Structure formats: C-alpha cells, structure tokens
C-alpha cells in the first residue's frame with residue numbers, strides 16, 4: 001500500500017495521465033503510466049496538482065468504521081435472522097413459501113433455488129422473523145469466511161421420506177462451526193413413506209440429539225404441502241429467539257452484510273443487504289468491501305421502495321459504484337471522501353495481496369523447476 005501506479009494516481013486526482021507523467025519527468029523521474037511510484041513521490045505530485053493529501057492506513061480505516069460499542073440502554077429488541085438449510089429438494093423453499101403464504105418455488109427454474117431469498121414474516125403472535133433461503137451452502141460458507149455472521153438460528157430441513165443426506169450433514173457442520181443454534185424441521189410428514197423417527201435416529205449419528213430423543217435440539221414435524229406443524233415451527237423459532245435475547249441499536253450509523261449482489265442491466269450494481277445494527281437510510285454514504293456508494297433507493301422484500309431499514313431488515317441497495325461480494329460488510333460513513341478512500345485502500349490492499357501470492361507461486365515454481 002506504500003506505492004501507487006501512476007495511472008491510478010492520475011485517476012484518483014481526476015487529472016490526465018500524460019500530465020502526471022510529465023510532472024514526474026520534471027522531477028527527474030522517468031516512469032510510464034503503468035509503473036508504480038512510492039507514497040512520498042505521490043504526495044509531492046498530489047501537492048503539485050493542488051490537491052489535498054490523505055494517506056489511508058489500516059488504522060485510519062478502523063478509525064472510520066470502528067464498531068462503536070452500544071450502551072445497554074440504547075439497545076432494543078431485534079427480529080431473529082433464520083437461515084433455512086438442508087439437502088436439495090427437501091423442501092426449504094416450499095417451507096418458507098408456506099410460512100410466507102407465497103409461491104416462490106413455482107417461479108423457480110426447475111424448482112431449484114439459484115439465489116438467496118431474504119424475507120420478513122409477521123407471525124399471528126405478532127413476532128417479526130427474518131428468513132434467508134439458501135441455494136446451497138457455498139454462500140453461507142463464503143459469508144462466514146468473510147467474517148459476516150448473519151444468521152442467529154438455523155432451521156435444518158430434513159425430508160421425512162429421505163432422512164439425512166450429504167447436504168444435511170454439511171448444514172449441520174456449518175451450524176456447529178458457526179455456533180448457531182439449530183431447529184430441526186422434519187418435512188414432508190404428509191407423505192405415506194414418511195418416517196420421522198428415522199430422521200431422528202440418523203441425526204444421532206451426527207451428534208444432533210433432538211428433544212424427542214431426550215436431547216436439547218427442538219424438532220418439529222411439518223408439511224409444507226398441507227401446512228401441518230407450521231405454527232409449531234414458528235413457536236419453536238420464537239422460543240429460541242427469546243433465549244438468544246437479540247438486540248441492536250437502531251439509532252446509529254448502519255452496519256450490514258451483503259447477502260448477495262449482482263450487476264443489474266437496468267439498475268446497475270444491486271446488493272441485498274441485511275442490516276445488522278443501526279438504520280440504513282436513503283441518501284446514506286457507505287463503503288461496502290472494496291466498493292462505495294450513496295443509497296439511491298432501498299427496496300424491501302415485497303419490492304416496495306422504503307426510506308429506511310433497521311436492524312434485521314433485508315433490503316436491496318441501489319447506488320453502488322461497483323458490485324460487492326456476498327459477505328462484504330457495509331458501513332455508513334460520514335463523508336464520501338472517507339468511503340471512497342477506504343474502498344480504494346482495500347482494493348489496493350487486495351491487489352497487493354494477490355500480487356504477493358502470485359510472486360510466491362512463481363518463486364516456488366522456479367525452485368521446483370530448478
């Protein structure tokens with residue numbers, strides 16, 4: 001990070017590359033636009049062009065986006081975030097559809113979930129729950145590896161006519177690694193071939209001991225088809241959430257995690273963000289991973305434009321300069337300069353890291369070939 005490419009420097013100052021190269025030549029430095037110069041030289045150039053110098057370091061980044069510890073009296077209850085996991089076709093999306101009274105499965109290509117759906121549901125008992133439907137576990141893993149712990153509770157869906165399958169085991173391992181409490185939903189109980197006790201005994205082999213086997217993991221028999229047991233499942237979730245005492249401070253700058261993001265032809269880069277603390281508002285300036293932006297619009301899970309999104313609310317965010325990655329953390333900053341600086345600092349750091357990794361492999365290859 002102590003060096004910058006000449007073209008990049010020109011770009012950041014919004015000056016012509018040729019002018020910067022010329023200026024460097026006048027200082028006695030013969031460099032092309034694709035070469036890097038050290039930070040001190042860059043600083044001289046920046047001053048030469050009449051711009052202000054701001055050098056960003058890890059410490060500066062942390063200073064701007066530091067996790068302010070919320071005072072206990074500022075904390076308010078927030079909805080739990082529940083991730084639905086399980087083997088392919090065991091009924092994750094159907095179950096969520098049944099809970100939401102929606103028909104997402106019907107609209108999916110081949111009935112296979114391709115992206116993460118994030119929805120909020122209000123139960124009859126008046127509780128608000130945030131659900132994430134996962135296409136597989138890759139997204140979950142990538143989010144965790146990026147340090148974004150987004151889920152409070154995992155609902156493990158196991159089809160009663162199929163019992164524990166490879167992806168069921170993966171989901172169990174993910175939940176355990178993330179230390180997230182699990183609730184087992186034994187689905188498709190309406191099927192003649194349903195054998196819920198086989199599910200329970202299968203789970204024992206993976207050290208998941210459900211309540212019916214005198215363990216501590218709540219298990220509920222459900223049918224996404226008939227709606228049987230759905231209320232029990234919601235009750236189990238509410239109970240688990242109560243134990244967790246989930247809280248956040250809605251009255252602070254927002255912190256969130258990217259659930260998914262893509263480049264939309266009409267709308268530009270769009271990120272689905274789960275707000276984890278604070279409130280995200282239209283007009284907020286933010287940095288998210290190596291990208292930054294200003295919230296142009298927020299769209300809720302029903303497709304409606306909203307002015308703000310508080311803790312545990314999933315929203316689509318428009319107004320990004322580029323497409324972030326799942327698991328990237330979003331922080332609202334005070335100024336656009338801060339957001340831009342942090343984003344480009346991170347981008348450069350990532351580039352340096354890749355370059356270093358590349359150099360290491362070539363060196364290794366050289367050694368191996370020698």
Ligand code: GTP
Nearest residue numbers: 088089090091092093094111112113188223224225
């Ligand atoms: P992926 O997203 O591909 O991993 O699948 P999924 O787990 O989301 O499963 P999905 O909800 O798409 O359901 C798979 C199939 O099982 C569909 O044909 C559903 O209609 C059927 N199904 C889901 N739940 C039930 C149920 O409770 N009873 C019966 N009989 N069929 C169900």
Ligand code: MG
Nearest residue numbers: 092093112113
């Ligand atoms: Mg699905």
